[in-house]
Each structure stands twice: as structure tokens, then as C-alpha cells.
Amino acid sequence: MRAAPRAAALADGLALVAFVLVGAAEHGEGLALGALVRTGLPLLSAWAVVALAVGTYRRVGLASLALTWAIAVPLGLLVRSAIRGGPWGRGLLVFGGVAMGFTALFLLAARLALLAAGALRARRARVGS
Numbered sequence: 001m002r003a004a005p006r007a008a009a010l011a012d013g014l015a016l017v018a019f020v021l022v023g024a025a026e027h028g029e030g031l032a033l034g035a036l037v038r039t040g041l042p043l044l045s046a047w048a049v050v051a052l053a054v055g056t057y058r059r060v061g062l063a064s065l066a067l068t069w070a071i072a073v074p075l076g077l078l079v080r081s082a083i084r085g086g087p088w089g090r091g092l093l094v095f096g097g098v099a100m101g102f103t104a105l106f107l108l109a110a111r112l113a114l115l116a117a118g119a120l121r122a123r124r125a126r127v128g129s
Contacts, residue, residue, distance in 0.1 A: 002060050002061060003060050003111065003114045003115060003118060004060070005057035005058070005060055006057075007114055008056075008057060008060040008065075008111065008114065009051070009056075009057050011110040011111060011113070011114045012047065012051075012056075012065070012107060012110060012111075013044065013047075014110060015103075015106040015107045015109065015110035016040070016043055016044055016047060016103065016106070016107070017040060017044070018106055019043075019099075019102055019103050019106045020036060020039050020040040020043065021036070022102075023039065023099075023102075024036055024039065038080065038083050038084055039080055039084075042076045042077075042079035042080040042083060043072075043073070043076035043077070043080065044076075045076070045079070046072040046073070046075040046076035046079060047068065047072040047073075047076065049072075050068050050071045050072035050075065051068050051072070054067050054068055054071070056068045062111075065107060065111065069100075069103065069104060069107060073099060073100055073103050074096060074100070077092070077095065077096050077099055078092075
């Protein structure tokens with residue numbers, strides 16, 4: 001069972017926003033709009049550009065998700081560092097590793113929730129028929 005393209009795009013976007021919100025809260029930035037924009041906008045923009053380029057939502061699946069994640073998250077982090085003035089060097093590598101791991105967890109959780117919701121709807125439709 002595959003998720004619908006719009007639902008997958010929404011789930012991915014919400015997962016990335018959740019990652020940004022948790023990260024901001026964890027680093028004492030709270031929910032300040034400026035901090036969220038400086039961190040979230042580069043990530044979401046990179047995701048949108050890469051997803052469009054690789055066709056992430058033309059054929060929704062783990063392969064297209066993984067490819068988009070592997071390109072967009074590092075690109076978004078580089079743009080974020082350029083805007084915020086760092087981190088660079090070792091700090092960027094550490095931040096990048098943590099961000100790659102947690103964005104993967106958030107994205108996979110969102111996609112699994114989406115698939116579970118679809119399976120539940122399909123089951124209810126079969127039972128109700």
C-alpha cells in the first residue's frame with residue numbers, strides 16, 4: 001500500500017517542522033519566530049526543491065524518501081549555517097549527524113503513521129462493505 005502524494009508531502013513537511021520545533025526547544029530557542037524561520041525555512045526549502053527535482057511525490061515510497069532526505073537535509077543544514085553564521089567544521093559535522101538521524105526518525109514515523117492510517121481506513125471499508 002502506498003500513501004497518496006499529497007498526504008505524503010504533508011506528512012513529510014509536518015515531520016520536518018516537528019524536528020525544527022523540538023530542536024529549537026531543546027536548544028533554548030523556544031518558539032521564537034525568527035529562530036524557527038532561520039532554521040526551518042532552509043530545511044523546508046531544500047526539501048521542496050530536491051523533492052521536485054527527484055520526483056519524491058510522483059512515486060511515493062521509501063527509496064524516493066531516502067534519496068530526498070540524503071540530499072535535502074545536508075543542503076538545508078548548509079544553508080542554515082550560512083544564514084546563522086555556523087556551525088562550521090567539526091560542529092557542522094556533529095550537528096549534521098544528529099540532524100540526519102533525527103530527521104530520519106521523524107520522517108519514518110510520519111510515513112509509518114500515514115501508512116497505518118491508510119491500512120485502518122482500508123480495513124474499515126472492507127468491514128463496512
